[in-house]
Amino acid sequence: MNLILLFDDDFIAPARVRLSDRRYAHIRAVQQPEAGQTLKVGLLNGAIGRAQVLRVDDQSIELETCLDQMPPTALPLTLILALPRPKMLKRTLQTIATMGVKKLCLINSYRVDKSYWSSPLLADAAIREQLLLGLEQAGDTQVPDVSLHKRFKPFVEDELPAIATDTRALVAHPYEASECPPAEQTLTTLAIGPEGGFIRYEVEKLQQAGLAPIHVGQRILRVETAVPVLLARLFPPL
Amino acid sequence: MNLILLFDDDFIAPARVRLSDRRYAHIRAVQQPEAGQTLKVGLLNGAIGRAQVLRVDDQSIELETCLDQMPPTALPLTLILALPRPKMLKRTLQTIATMGVKKLCLINSYRVDKSYWSSPLLADAAIREQLLLGLEQAGDTQVPDVSLHKRFKPFVEDELPAIATDTRALVAHPYEASECPPAEQTLTTLAIGPEGGFIRYEVEKLQQAGLAPIHVGQRILRVETAVPVLLARLFPPL
Numbered sequence: 001m002n003l004i005l006l007f008d009d010d011f012i013a014p015a016r017v018r019l020s021d022r023r024y025a026h027i028r029a030v031q032q033p034e035a036g037q038t039l040k041v042g043l044l045n046g047a048i049g050r051a052q053v054l055r056v057d058d059q060s061i062e063l064e065t066c067l068d069q070m071p072p073t074a075l076p077l078t079l080i081l082a083l084p085r086p087k088m089l090k091r092t093l094q095t096i097a098t099m100g101v102k103k104l105c106l107i108n109s110y111r112v113d114k115s116y117w118s119s120p121l122l123a124d125a126a127i128r129e130q131l132l133l134g135l136e137q138a139g140d141t142q143v144p145d146v147s148l149h150k151r152f153k154p155f156v157e158d159e160l161p162a163i164a165t166d167t168r169a170l171v172a173h174p175y176e177a178s179e180c181p182p183a184e185q186t187l188t189t190l191a192i193g194p195e196g197g198f199i200r201y202e203v204e205k206l207q208q209a210g211l212a213p214i215h216v217g218q219r220i221l222r223v224e225t226a227v228p229v230l231l232a233r234l235f236p237p238l
Numbered sequence: 239m240n241l242i243l244l245f246d247d248d249f250i251a252p253a254r255v256r257l258s259d260r261r262y263a264h265i266r267a268v269q270q271p272e273a274g275q276t277l278k279v280g281l282l283n284g285a286i287g288r289a290q291v292l293r294v295d296d297q298s299i300e301l302e303t304c305l306d307q308m309p310p311t312a313l314p315l316t317l318i319l320a321l322p323r324p325k326m327l328k329r330t331l332q333t334i335a336t337m338g339v340k341k342l343c344l345i346n347s348y349r350v351d352k353s354y355w356s357s358p359l360l361a362d363a364a365i366r367e368q369l370l371l372g373l374e375q376a377g378d379t380q381v382p383d384v385s386l387h388k389r390f391k392p393f394v395e396d397e398l399p400a401i402a403t404d405t406r407a408l409v410a411h412p413y414e415a416s417e418c419p420p421a422e423q424t425l426t427t428l429a430i431g432p433e434g435g436f437i438r439y440e441v442e443k444l445q446q447a448g449l450a451p452i453h454v455g456q457r458i459l460r461v462e463t464a465v466p467v468l469l470a471r472l473f474p475p476l
Contacts, residue, residue: 237455
């Protein structure tokens with residue numbers, strides 16, 4: 001937790017918050033705060049800044065906030081990801097939030113196990129929990145938008161062309177692909193397949209929707225490695 | 239498993255192997271092979287190629303191998319990593335093997351919990367198991383060399399300067415650092431700290447050993463994200 005995310009409900013007066021939940025427990029255990037100390041904070045979907053510890057006891061902590069900075073720059077990206085298995089989904093949601101992805105479409109694919117779609121980790125609250133952990137890690141406040149698309153064909157035929165239009169539209173695919181283009185802070189659409197990859201039919205449908213196949217070298221990466229590698233290659237550090 | 243790693247012991251005749259262990263079970267379950275089919279294989283620390291299924295039954299599979307290609311290019315890198323917590327170590331060992339790191343030094347740091355050094359995951363066989371999984375994922379055969387350095391100061395003072403000499407020597411550190419240099423296939427030494435980062439004293443010692451601090455943007459990344467991001471930024475896709 002490199003930033004304490006604050007919610008409107010936390011405010012007991014202007015610029016004054018009281019925390020008594022997970023965040024309080026974490027601050028207490030890790031940072032052992034004393035009155036006068038400052039902590040890094042940010043308002044959910046808002047500004048970031050510092051907060052001074054006013055009071056801390058066995059129940060709660062009170063902070064005086066000064067939120068005067070912009071959160072880190074977002075990636076200008078719509079990431080389309082074949083739904084990973086639940087354990088990997090959890091980590092991937094944290095990773096994409098940490099790296100600054102603000103739009104994630106989780107889609108079906110031939111090699112996505114059907115059971116993944118009934119995972120309790122796909123509940124709104126469960127997704128949000130992982131995203132907030134990722135934001136706290138990065139020092140960001142802007143919650144990514146995550147949408148679920150249980151049917152591949154309607155998504156790719158009816159929704160993807162509009163998403164991809166006028167963007168750098170790419171699908172990560174190790175075969176018959178061009179080398180990954182250089183890092184650029186430009187509007188991008190990127191599709192990443194499941195373990196084992198998209199099947200040929202799916203790659204063809206993605207190409208028809210305007211996505212060009214790219215690869216990042218000879219090595220086959222797991223999804224949880226492919227995501228940070230592709231984002232690092234496609235966007236400059238900001 | 240995108241490549242089946244073969245060992246000298248597997249050969250029952252020249253260019254002929256019989257498998258009956260984890261690899262057999264995996265091939266059986268995932269690839270449902272039939273006689274005549276070809277699979278991707280590689281000899282441990284040797285060449286890669288294809289193997290034709292000669293025979294498969296309830297106990298074992300026999301393959302005829304043709305190992306005529308070089309494994310993927312390695313990263314010209316010595317990676318120095320503060321020992322991560324055991325669960326993250328497991329994944330990180332797989333990731334570095336997948337990405338082509340061939341020299342990893344796991345070191346101590348102020349923020350490394352002492353208990354991590356007694357994890358059973360640090361046994362030679364346990365480390366090797368994770369590395370082989372990473373190689374099988376990537377399609378590589380060259381096992382990385384992993385060394386353990388339980389004392390920070392002797393390693394950084396006595397061993398690191400020689401490792402770093404005549405290489406692009408860097409320490410990932412988010413503060414008072416230059417931007418990550420561009421991707422280049424050049425001899426590199428890279429140190430990555432623990433969760434929470436190296437402390438100031440450690441960064442100074444690393445700088446005295448010749449390492450220059452670099453950052454990859456404003457966001458603070460977890461170690462398991464920082465590793466693929468830094469490797470993707472520092473080396474071109476090969």
